[in-house]
Amino acid sequence: MKVNRQEYDGRIRRLQTQLQHSGLDGMLVAQNVDLYYLTGSMQTGYLLVPVEGEPRFLVRRSVARAVEESVWPVLPLGSLRELALQLGELFPGRSAASGLGGLTLAAEFDVLPVQQYQRLQQALPAVQWKDGSAMIRELRMLKSELELALIRQAAQLVDEAFEDMLGWLQPGIRELDVMARIETYMRQRGHIGVMRLRGFNQSVITGMIGAGSAAAAPTYFDGPAGGLGLGAFCPQSVSLRPIERDEPILIDIGCCVEGYVIDQTRTVVIGKLEPELEQAYEQSERIIRYTESLLKPGEICERLYAESVRLADEADLAGHFMGYGADQVRFLGHGIGLEIDEWPVLARGFRHELQPGMVLAIEPKFTFPGRGVVGIENSYAVTEHGFEKLSVTREGLIRL
């Protein structure tokens, strides 16, 4: 990764611009994925990014590994006391002895545990802390060419796994077994085994495969179709239910290769789908086509969601859109990259303009309790004049 020094220079410069606009002296980065994004290494420690000048990566463990991986200077961090000394060196105007009074630093409040934050406050009593979550999420929201290339690679792998599955999928196979086989296929080709995710209490292994009623089970998972799962101890994704003929099979899968995730959904049926579900599937395609027509720089994220709700409503499917009843989620799509729940989100309140480099998984789906979920999901990159569809898998209702 050290060859891409320019890439990391650019990321740090963009963060420094944001720090400057917000009147902050710097940022203390602690989360592993953010560290990887900014340094090339996810060893445990803190990256100190001053508003001007070179960052320092203070590493608890493994220092040896961080030295190999990081583009920025690595210093061993024995105790939090050393943080004050390091900050004193980065900000020569302030003395470490005075507790670095007047220094205002951002931190990732969206993921940093309270306990760790309180330890930082104790070690640096005079530092003012601000929430830097939005800053880092906005930074990571715009992908470089290098990042897009890795996401394309993931899209290729998930497509191969999907096509492989179409060759052996049969009635009677349990959702869990379908998933296990897909996971092996992707794992042997570099899938790290999970799709990283930022949200508290959320997790995704390889997505979800849900047929008929199991797909439509309500879940805590922050997505339109979480799946029945294996039990209350794992109440999402695949279940032990065998897949049957003539029911919708939702294949919402992804993988993480070289750190980057992809996310896509296809609807498959072995046999024939009941007309109401088939019509709903067709409406999901209409929504994704219309969303594509809006997918260009300058459009506002929340408008894409509002338009999708309007189209669902026009088809008399508003109550089934993105989940059912009280368990509906209020978004149409989400950013992807190193994590599966990146920014922007196509949801009310997200007033970001689309910009070239944003990567979005767009997933119009309709839930019918007791009957199943139908829909489609593609991942896209926003380009100068429109979009590039990153998902390469065949579309349409897939009949076996």
Add this chain to the structure above:
Amino acid sequence: MKVNRQEYDGRIRRLQTQLQHSGLDGMLVAQNVDLYYLTGSMQTGYLLVPVEGEPRFLVRRSVARAVEESVWPVLPLGSLRELALQLGELFPGRSAASGLGGLTLAAEFDVLPVQQYQRLQQALPAVQWKDGSAMIRELRMLKSELELALIRQAAQLVDEAFEDMLGWLQPGIRELDVMARIETYMRQRGHIGVMRLRGFNQSVITGMIGAGSAAAAPTYFDGPAGGLGLGAFCPQSVSLRPIERDEPILIDIGCCVEGYVIDQTRTVVIGKLEPELEQAYEQSERIIRYTESLLKPGEICERLYAESVRLADEADLAGHFMGYGADQVRFLGHGIGLEIDEWPVLARGFRHELQPGMVLAIEPKFTFPGRGVVGIENSYAVTEHGFEKLSVTREGLIRL
């Protein structure tokens, strides 16, 4: 799960006793695994446990699913404002309008993100907050018969997967492919796909398989042998390196079935191990045997670690024990249960007495940079008069 109402009554009663001893009015539980432990459900929301009386589970999503799963009354939680009303009802002496002044509540500071904590502080401005992490970790540290039965089940599955692997393991197979095949075996038999873990920035899929130098690579992972991994984007666990003859193959695997994890390690060699590594392996067995002799109620956790360091030192292996050099970890074992990093920890500073119901993974290992890692790990339950070995897999250096 609702049939085990008694089990959950007992858990809540024990928590309430702790709350009382600490002079707290109650606890607000937010983390999914803690919620599952206390309610039988891991839907998203807050469990309010008053120091006296019945808890209430305030659920954001999915309410329908929580009603099915939870042993305690479920109430939908639309906004955080409703929390104040619910607290007012649970503590009739305090008025919600007055901001519930004087109320002191515990929360899980070790996992709760700062952002979510600040929202709670804003919604309940007069509430005093205390760190309840240690309380809930001590609560979960003592397993019931029901929990032990589930851990035994996981131990059985990991043993079957290991024995299956011994039938096909050969030189030339990449670590990743060994792991993918073991994962499929366990996944099809109910492994949820990851082993849950509490620590910030840490993750475990199915453990690690590392041969020769790859096993000995230093990592950020908080264990004695993290593994080389797939790259800086996934710098732990299996690598793409093919397994060779005459090198130690560390098989440190586990699974999560019915919510409970197991953790065990065996050392395998195809051919012959160099004498120094073989002697180190034998020392790891001596350490685990000696640790077993101390494994009974009343012994102090940190003493078990100190004794293991002494034994490593006696064999002139102190510098290789539990990692190498600067990358050594300072513990001998850790609690397991719903998560892989539970309490107690066999480490300096852990002055807990061993008690019946504690479950520990004990893992003496020796790291030789460039050559490999050897060692053994078993999981144990502490009993009235000693211990029960939960791991059922054959021991000794396994030669193929």
